Amino acid sequence: MSNTRQADAHGRWRAPIVFLLIAALFMLEGTTRNALFSGSWNSALAILNMGLISAVMALGVNMQWGYAGLFNTGVVGFLALGALGPVLVSTAPVQGAWSAGGLRVLLALAVGLGTLALATQVWKRVKAPLSFILIPLVLLVGCVLYRFLFDPAVMAIEANNSASAGNIGGLGLPVLLSWPVGALFAAAAAWGVGKVALGLRSDYLAIATLGIGEIIVAVLRNEEWLARGVKNMSGIPRPVPYELDLQNNAGFVAKAAAWGMDPATASAIWVKLLYAGLFGTVLLGLILLAELALKSPWGRMMRAIRDNETAAAAMGKNIKGRHLQIFVIGSAVIGLAGAMMVTLDGLLSPGGFNPLRYTFLVWVMVIVGGSGNNWGSVLGAVLIWFLWIKAEVWGPELMNLVTMPLPEGALRQHLLDSAPHMRFVAMGLTLLLVLRFAPRGLVPEK
Amino acid sequence: MAEPYLSASAMRGGYGKADILNGCTLTVDQGQIAVIVGPNGAGKSTAMKAVFGMLNLREGAVKLGGEDITRLTPQERVHKGMGFVPQTHNIFPTMTVEENLEMGAFIRTDDYRETIEQVYHLFPAVADKRKQNAGELSGGQRQQVAVGRALMTKPRLLMLDEPTAGVSPIVMDELFDRIIEVARTGISILMVEQNARQALEIADIGYVLVQGANRYTDSGKALMADPEVRRTFLGG
Amino acid sequence: MDFLNALVAILNFVVIPAAAYGAQLALGALGVTLIYGILRFSNFAHGDTMAFGTGLVILVTWGLQALGISLGPLPVALLALPIGIALCSAFVLGTDRVVYRFYRKKKSDSIIMVMASVGVMFVMNGLTRLLIGVDEIRFDDGARFLISVQDFKAWTGLTEGLALRLSQALTLVVTALCCWALFRFLNKSRSGKAMRAYADNEDLALLSGIDPERIVRLTWIIATALAVTAGTLYGLDKSFKAFNYFQILLPIFAAAIVGGLGSPIGAVAGGFIVAFSEVAVTYPWKKIATYLGFQPEGLLQLLSTEYKFAVSFVILIVVLLFRPTGLFRGKAY
């Protein structure tokens, strides 16, 4: 008995200890300059900001995995959809794009969705032999009509000022407004996938989401009318001031001087601090909502379902429906993180959406942090993100140290060159070790 | 009196913390048919698993032919001459009848074709279906395949958990006849049965199990004659 | 004459490439389906097993080439393949020993095994990068073509040419041999039957005296051999690039699920279904339509090649919607 109480007391201190550890790492990064740390607050804050965004992603994944045991391997796709939010809502409108074919594209998309909906209805309402003819017919007609509307419109949009634009352009609305829109995009895709793949064995969702993730990223890379594809979409507006404006602001320069900082550094740090405040607020708000939800009857039911699906089903709970809910909500949170990410970067660059980096690294964060525990996955996210970034520096340093005794030559050079790849091995090993020896993570669920 | 061929004494154990078996004792002599009956959830299947080593016993011992086998794995017990037909999932559904029997003989290194023929002789109904997938057979035929599979190792002790579950009365009578036939060849039989009357009729010894413990133990005839047993367990 | 030209074009641009690709997918899907049948989880590390094994094969190939060994018209990689399989199998057996066995003994949820396979995927991905880098590598030597376009045109006098690359022919022959050997093994040999028995009913297999660990080891070795073969053939046919092997995971899973997870014959069928759909949907049919006397306006390409993974995905979704057990009744729940 006393043992368990001790364990509980132990558990209570875990989150603060991990928090202190992370804080110490950031302090070192900000203040100490040596082979391991850069000694620059600018760099420390840059890592922190992306760490906070990673924490939002981890929160979304944790809702799906920790609350419901759903394995989403398409995180990168939902992230990319979310990133589309700021591009379509907040970037400046492109002159002539809408008149070139905007409505026609919308119409085409409506026809596409309508075709699918109609086919579904036919499948549900019409009996077997007739539907075998009707469904392909509906799909064929819909497809032809869609291409008829879509192709010329896209061609016209992409021809419009193709050097600097060639895309449909945004609505020029405030960027913060676009975040929920990004979340909405991700939620809509999640609903579609979840509708099909939930309710079957759990591996199927993993495989289906792997597919949707790859497809969404492919769409972003190739549909230039949408967000300029691999030409990248820059000029996403900021919710915080630009560094240059600050440097030209006499009041700011004076304040910086009072702190003993040069204006360039001060402005960079101030902007990053503002971002950190913004992201931190969103993160705390989400955690608050998530914790409240978890403690509500709805959350209790979710956990009851997760812990014993058979019993919950026997009690007449609609498991598939609940799983769909949580899958959509979690994906929306991931989409929100995507919108935040492009806002931070000021740039949408689909070439960089790599599943290893965005899907599976987020999974490592959640598992290491403690699946099922919101605080755990947030702390895990910031910690793992810090290590992931620093490992890029530490890996070669370590390799340098290890290969010191080797003679100069091809082998040593090869090892030194490939040191950055060690990150993948290290992350894989971390995942495996935590899964095996501490399956409940750094901060276990209560 | 000579020691019985199988003697499982004072078994205590279960799946988790709670014990399902509370000092259950089962013995079977050479060539005897022993039948276990009892209400649902009494622990009959659990007792069978315990005898076969699929359950960790906290107390008690299992002896076969005088040798203590309490610590042996199920596979090792197969080598010692035990065969087991579980209550459910007792065939390989996507393999043919013949392959099912071959898998029964997996541990044998000698020529087992003769044993296959013997099984076919015992169950002519499945002999006709030897190239068909076992999963496509009727319930009764599946049970026959399951028993046949267990017979392939030429066991000295055959353990059957409700071999007549889901089988029509006619096939059931026939299955009982076959079991008697098997016992005549000197194989000991330990069997759980839901059809208590018919089973006790052919039983040399019967056990009534309630909550993991022996409630009544006697010859089959005597149990049938006991008014108390009749009233509570045989439905009048 | 134009009809013949159309036929040749279909053969050249659709049937031959799709058949080769389908064979590669089939070999990959066989591995996934075997692991699923025996170990009961979807192995996300399968694509990276292919990449890692192919990386090993390439290294051995280079070694053999440095020794001046040549197989004449055939690629030296064929000689390196068994060595690559052996090395890769040893590694995979190692991962089973230190990773999967623990969860198997604990009878963990299959999703935990999937998660563990993601960890293994990371490790193998990193090792492949360490081993051979991320760049595109061509490692085919020997003859390029069995039938070249010029020869074909000269023989037949058709305007449309047909090429059969050696790597494509090799893929088909090797795949046929692998499938023949595998099905013979599964249906005729004692170990193969034991594997099927274990896949069918684990507990009963145990009661029959089948050693589960041996079955599991055998499964890993066979699946790895198939994966490395598939990976090497794919690399010979196209080129080796580590990331492509991660991406091929989706069509492989789609193939295995279309056929029915756990069903070997289904995996083979699924591989060809996915490959033919993918090629047919992304091929511009304009040329063939023109031969047949139509004057199409567009390219008649249903989907641009960038979206070829969407084809696997749609097939996957359709199967999940209408027949989750797949064509050959695998296990869906």
Ligand SMILES: Nc1ncnc2c1ncn2[C@@H]1O[C@H](COP(=O)(O)OP(=O)(O)OP(=O)(O)O)[C@@H](O)[C@H]1O
């Ligand atoms: N694998 C298991 N894990 C945990 N508990 C189990 C397991 N199998 C059975 N039990 C429990 O053990 C008890 C006895 O079950 P058992 O199967 O032995 O009953 P039985 O007498 O064979 O009943 P029946 O006549 O219905 O076959 C039951 O309460 C059951 O819930």
Ligand SMILES: [Mg+2]
């Ligand atoms: Mg029972």
